[in-house]
Amino acid sequence: MVKPTRMTKQKKVILDILRSTKCHPSADWVYEQAKKIVPDISLGTVYRNLNVLRDMGEILELNYGSTYARYDGTPENHYHFCCEKCYNLYDVTIPVYHGLDKMVHDTTGFDVRYHRMEFYGICDTCRLSS
Amino acid sequence: MVKPTRMTKQKKVILDILRSTKCHPSADWVYEQAKKIVPDISLGTVYRNLNVLRDMGEILELNYGSTYARYDGTPENHYHFCCEKCYNLYDVTIPVYHGLDKMVHDTTGFDVRYHRMEFYGICDTCRLSS
DNA sequence: GTAATTGCAAATAATTTGCTGGGTG
DNA sequence: CACCCAGCAAATTATTTGCAATTAC
Numbered sequence: 404m405v406k407p408t409r410m411t412k413q414k415k416v417i418l419d420i421l422r423s424t425k426c427h428p429s430a431d432w433v434y435e436q437a438k439k440i441v442p443d444i445s446l447g448t449v450y451r452n453l454n455v456l457r458d459m460g461e462i463l464e465l466n467y468g469s470t471y472a473r474y475d476g477t478p479e480n481h482y483h484f485c486c487e488k489c490y491n492l493y494d495v496t497i498p499v500y501h502g503l504d505k506m507v508h509d510t511t512g513f514d515v516r517y518h519r520m521e522f523y524g525i526c527d528t529c530r531l532s533s
Numbered sequence: 534m535v536k537p538t539r540m541t542k543q544k545k546v547i548l549d550i551l552r553s554t555k556c557h558p559s560a561d562w563v564y565e566q567a568k569k570i571v572p573d574i575s576l577g578t579v580y581r582n583l584n585v586l587r588d589m590g591e592i593l594e595l596n597y598g599s600t601y602a603r604y605d606g607t608p609e610n611h612y613h614f615c616c617e618k619c620y621n622l623y624d625v626t627i628p629v630y631h632g633l634d635k636m637v638h639d640t641t642g643f644d645v646r647y648h649r650m651e652f653y654g655i656c657d658t659c660r661l662s663s
Numbered sequence: 664g665t666a667a668t669t670g671c672a673a674a675t676a677a678t679t680t681g682c683t684g685g686g687t688g
Numbered sequence: 689c690a691c692c693c694a695g696c697a698a699a700t701t702a703t704t705t706g707c708a709a710t711t712a713c
Contacts, residue, residue, distance in 0.1 A: 539687055559677095560677080577678090580679070600677075602678085
């Protein structure tokens with residue numbers, strides 16, 4: 404189940420890109436950035452490494468608010484805000500309520516490991532520009 | 534912006550199907566059920582109506598835990614549990630914490646309208662069968 | 664050395680869309 | 689009877705995969 408993982412140049416570049424941005428980019432955006440450093444990197448490799456890094460717990464994959472996945476270089480669980488107009492994702496810094504997992508375990512009986520929460524609305528940039 | 538909405542036979546059947554199931558089906562599953570009642574319905578029509586019903590606020594579209602969207606005939610906001618083994622979605626019946634929206638508004642300044650929350654883990658069926 | 668990983672391109676999966684004829688209000 | 693909406697099929701979008709060559713360990 405657990406496959407070996409070699410730290411290739413491509414994987415390191417992808418992880419560095421995600422660690423050093425505050426935005427929540429698409430695979431394609433990561434690909435464009437990575438090309439600046441490894442010009443012949445392929446989009447398939449970007450997707451493959453994003454999946455590997457996600458499975459390793461190094462990054463988060465976020466699937467809301469748009470038709471494509473977005474990635475977050477901060478692997479510790481946290482909440483997000485999704486603007487319904489510009490579709491940007493923002494980090495939300497309120498503390499994570501781990502106690503909710505136990506509450507849901509108590510009401511469902513399920514083995515609850517973690518939860519995610521996304522807030523929806525209009526961000527300041529969009530509100531002020533309308 | 535707001536387009537007229539005619540209640541066609543197809544749209545009614547799709548809504549009835551979603552209202553009368555506790556599962557959180559894919560577009561394809563809805564299509565298979567709908568064919569039993571309207572045999573020549575097309576998959577494109579199912580997708581179109583699911584989008585219309587979602588925009589009308591009659592159903593929820595859920596994009597977590599799988600590669601395809603799933604739909605929920607209960608339009609009032611509520612939380613979900615997503616099994617990481619069988620990928621089924623379950624409703625979670627703890628109350629919705631509307632106060633969180635205000636808290637996030639206070640910390641971000643954004644116009645927060647609602648939030649969603651998904652719990653992840655292993656459901657009973659999967660835990661007991663392993 | 665050897666097996667994981669890459670680049671490339673073709674394949675897949677999910678959903679959307681253009682067109683024309685039909686049915687609702 | 690006007691125009692929204694259906695069916696059909698082709699198009700689009702996002703992501704995955706097969707294969708031969710390359711590279712990390």
